[in-house]
Amino acid sequence: MLAKRFDNDSSLPMFEPDAEALPAEELSALQSRRLRGLIDRLLAAGGLQAGRLRDYGVTSGADVGLDDLSRLPTTAKQDLWDNYPFGLLAVPRDRVVAVHGSSGTGGRPTLVAYTKGDIALWSRMCARALAAAGAGPGTIVHNAYGYGLFTGGLGIHQGAIELGATVVPVSGGMTARQVTLIGDLRPEILTCTPSYAIRLGEALADAGLNKEHGLSLKAGVFGAEPWTQEMRSRLNELLGITALDIYGLSEVIGPGVASECIAAADGLHVNEDHFLVETVNPVTGERVPEGTPGELTFTTVTKEALPLLRYRTGDIATLRSDPCPCGRTLVRMSKVMGRKDDMLVIRGVNVYPSEIERVLLGKPSVASDYLVVVDERGAGSDLIACCELAPGSPSDDQLRGALEHDLRETLGLRIAVAIVAPGTLPRTEVGKAVRVRRWSGGDPPVAGLDV
Ligand code: DLL
Numbered sequence: 001m002l003a004k005r006f007d008n009d010s011s012l013p014m015f016e017p018d019a020e021a022l023p024a025e026e027l028s029a030l031q032s033r034r035l036r037g038l039i040d041r042l043l044a045a046g047g048l049q050a051g052r053l054r055d056y057g058v059t060s061g062a063d064v065g066l067d068d069l070s071r072l073p074t075t076a077k078q079d080l081w082d083n084y085p086f087g088l089l090a091v092p093r094d095r096v097v098a099v100h101g102s103s104g105t106g107g108r109p110t111l112v113a114y115t116k117g118d119i120a121l122w123s124r125m126c127a128r129a130l131a132a133a134g135a136g137p138g139t140i141v142h143n144a145y146g147y148g149l150f151t152g153g154l155g156i157h158q159g160a161i162e163l164g165a166t167v168v169p170v171s172g173g174m175t176a177r178q179v180t181l182i183g184d185l186r187p188e189i190l191t192c193t194p195s196y197a198i199r200l201g202e203a204l205a206d207a208g209l210n211k212e213h214g215l216s217l218k219a220g221v222f223g224a225e226p227w228t229q230e231m232r233s234r235l236n237e238l239l240g241i242t243a244l245d246i247y248g249l250s251e252v253i254g255p256g257v258a259s260e261c262i263a264a265a266d267g268l269h270v271n272e273d274h275f276l277v278e279t280v281n282p283v284t285g286e287r288v289p290e291g292t293p294g295e296l297t298f299t300t301v302t303k304e305a306l307p308l309l310r311y312r313t314g315d316i317a318t319l320r321s322d323p324c325p326c327g328r329t330l331v332r333m334s335k336v337m338g339r340k341d342d343m344l345v346i347r348g349v350n351v352y353p354s355e356i357e358r359v360l361l362g363k364p365s366v367a368s369d370y371l372v373v374v375d376e377r378g379a380g381s382d383l384i385a386c387c388e389l390a391p392g393s394p395s396d397d398q399l400r401g402a403l404e405h406d407l408r409e410t411l412g413l414r415i416a417v418a419i420v421a422p423g424t425l426p427r428t429e430v431g432k433a434v435r436v437r438r439w440s441g442g443d444p445p446v447a448g449l450d451v
Pocket of ligand 1: 101150151152153222223224225227245246249255256315335336339
């Protein structure tokens with residue numbers, strides 16, 4: 001019975017079919033109603049967002065329709081930092097039942113707050129994602145996202161419980177213990193970052209567990225960092241699963257803003273009944289049409305503690321609204337190409353680390369871990385793509401030249417390739433993978449780098 005759930009069957013039950021497969025006109029009507037409600041709540045709460053709305057001449061939700069959204073003021077991470085920790089609350093402080101956040105670069109985390117209602121909403125969003133991956137009541141979910149302030153662990157945990165699945169709250173790290181638990185409990189769903197899924201897949205293979213022998217996994221729900229189709233192929237092969245993407249950010253709610261369905265595994269359905277999505281030009285802020293890469297911008301129409309109007313995420317993706325075989329009518333976003341602040345500008349050419357990943361992982365003899373070094377020792381910046389040979393691949397004198405050629409052809413940029421000894425590149429056991437390091441002098445960031 002459970003096995004059938006993972007057969008890429010487009011009739012798989014949705015967690016909330018009434019919302020996930022809503023006809024377009026009903027969805028727009030619901031969104032406009034909720035948007036008006038949000039504007040009224042923001043105005044009533046006072047503070048930063050109310051002030052900005054009034055500056056734009058908005059004094060009531062009734063002033064605003066969905067078509068006006070792209071003309072309303074935006075919010076950004078800086079607003080959360082400036083109002084740290086509780087300055088943007090739209091409810092009294094004592095209605096907040098939990099805080100979460102993401103580690104900031106400058107020490108202080110970006111903190112977000114939840115009411116009981118927000119936690120219930122978040123649980124439903126994560127239950128939707130797990131159901132879209134084929135999980136249902138009783139499905140064992142091995143949850144290796146980190147538990148704590150990070151939203152990954154507890155978000156998926158609550159979603160699994162909401163769905164009635166059986167969650168194994170193993171958190172990140174301690175890989176040997178994870179291998180034992182996967183062997184013993186036989187989970188069908190694995191949830192973690194894609195980089196940790198590679199780590200775990202290699203450890204499972206070393207322990208003799210693979211898709212031919214003993215591995216029970218059917219699907220993976222991977223997110224919190226950018227990953228490519230080439231990484232998907234690797235994960236599918238290594239773990240014998242369908243690897244699916246899940247997207248989210250603390251400021252909007254955490255994981256569960258958008259996720260892929262196992263029926264198509266082709267773009268992430270945005271839960272736009274709760275999170276209105278736009279893509280905008282990252283420089284001008286103008287809305288861009290479907291299919292054009294732009295900065296994802298979300299309006300949280302139902303969140304209580306920390307509702308945000310037009311939150312500029314910094315994440316670049318495209319949107320598409322063609323029908324999906326799974327029957328969901330929700331708009332789909334592409335995989336995230338990268339964050340606008342992760343974009344490297346090298347000799348005038350814009351490059352996201354994920355574009356380099358696509359080329360490197362396109363070659364089966366290259367291992368899945370890689371690091372892009374920005375060599376800043378000279379006058380300008382140069383890139384060095386560091387990789388290792390895949391386990392069991394014979395050394396190949398041509399490989400480096402072939403990769404440099406493919407990188408130049410694909411990205412229009414000369415990028416040096418360094419193939420370093422296996423095990424040299426940094427591995428991520430806990431938290432998000434680090435894909436870029438800067439080298440402005442002194443020792444190279446990777447041992448054995450001889451470029
Ligand atoms: O990473 C929430 C999450 C947890 C999503 C588990 C999916 C799974 P933050 O720590 O606030 O929240 O980081 C949010 O991570 O703005 C993106 O830049 C990046 N990100 C999240 N999911 C994806 C994804 C969580 N699927 C930031 N692909 C976001 C690419 C992602 N980037």
